[in-house]
Amino acid sequence: MTARLSHRPPLPADGAVIFGRYAFPPNDLGYCGPDRAGELLERVDAGASGRALEEVARGFEGAWPYLQLIGECLGRSPLDPEVVEAYWLGGSAVGRCGGTAFANSLESRFRSRLTREEFARLVEGVAMGGTPHHSFHVFGVYPWVGLMRGGHVDAPLEVLDKCRIRWGRVVSVAGDTAVVEGRHLAWDGRFLRLGPVTTETARFRREGQSLARAFDAGDWVSLHWDWVCDRLDTARRDRVRAATLTELAAVNRCAVPAPAVVLA
Structure with a gap:
């Protein structure tokens, strides 16, 4: 939906x-x-x-x-x-x-x-x-x-991934959350890199208030921690990816x- x-x-x-x-x-x-x-x-x-x-x-x-x-x-x-x-x-x-x-x-x-x-x-x-x-x-x-x-990997990697500005494509929207498809960070023991595409659920609204401009399934969005921050055009999406x-x-x-x- x-x-x-x-x-x-x-x-x-x-x-x-x-x-x-x-x-x-x-x-x-x-x-x-x-x-x-x-x-x-x-x-x-x-x-x-x-x-x-x-x-x-x-x-x-x-x-x-x-x-x-x-x-x-x-x-x-x-x-x-x-x-x-x-x-x-x-x-x-x-x-x-x-x-x-x-x-x-x-x-x-x-x-x-x-x-x-x-x-x-x-x-x-x-x-x-x-x-x-x-x-x-x-x-x-x-x-x-x-x-x-x-040697302490799991918790630091999660913080790094959520604290950076991420980009992803909206799969679906329901209630105050969206399912977003994107690439998360991975660690190979020496280097940080982007891992394979996975999905996550992120909040975009609380008590009727939103951070992001209007978006729908198929749109690109930016994320920070557990929130969708904004809708991205392709130029801004590419800027986030290149900067990362x-x-x-x-x-x-x-x-x-x-x-x-x-x-x-």
Whole structure:
């Protein structure tokens, strides 16, 4: 059974709303950002941000410095739609913001917490081609890859898979959930890669409020944790896939995983 979620006309792009679509799932779980998940969902569903949603976005201490870096690189504000999509979805814009500028940003954030050796391990991923995309933070800054190389695989792999922005094709919609077909992460004992196509069930609505624009069976969507975040056109789908492969390749090239410098 499939169903059209909403017949509301598409609204103009709003960078804070786009940010909220992807930031809400981990915020709702208490993993990052201020304790304002209910407000975040409500404002994203309404499609209009205002200053309040911008203030919420600034409270995401993990993501906000990336938006600032990309914004400075592109000559735009941190919540400009192009900047926000570059961070969450990828594309040529975020690819232009790597290298020295990205390494310097990581140094200003994390150098004081680390030894010289630990910091070198952190920025090795940048030298290997990593960019200020969300997936780099997940794969290259969080400690999960190191834990897997140490033999603790199942729980870290699940966190890595759910924390990255995924893409998939909707198989069916029923109630407040959708069955989505996509590729999840796999671990071969040394490298992270994309595994075979499988299905998962994800929430898209709670108490009448949704993160995603209207979608139906056959549409491509993005996912974060256990939520469908938005409908994707083919260009955005391809951007997420390319960014994921870029960051996986960068982290897989590192001789030693980055240290555990960020916990949320």
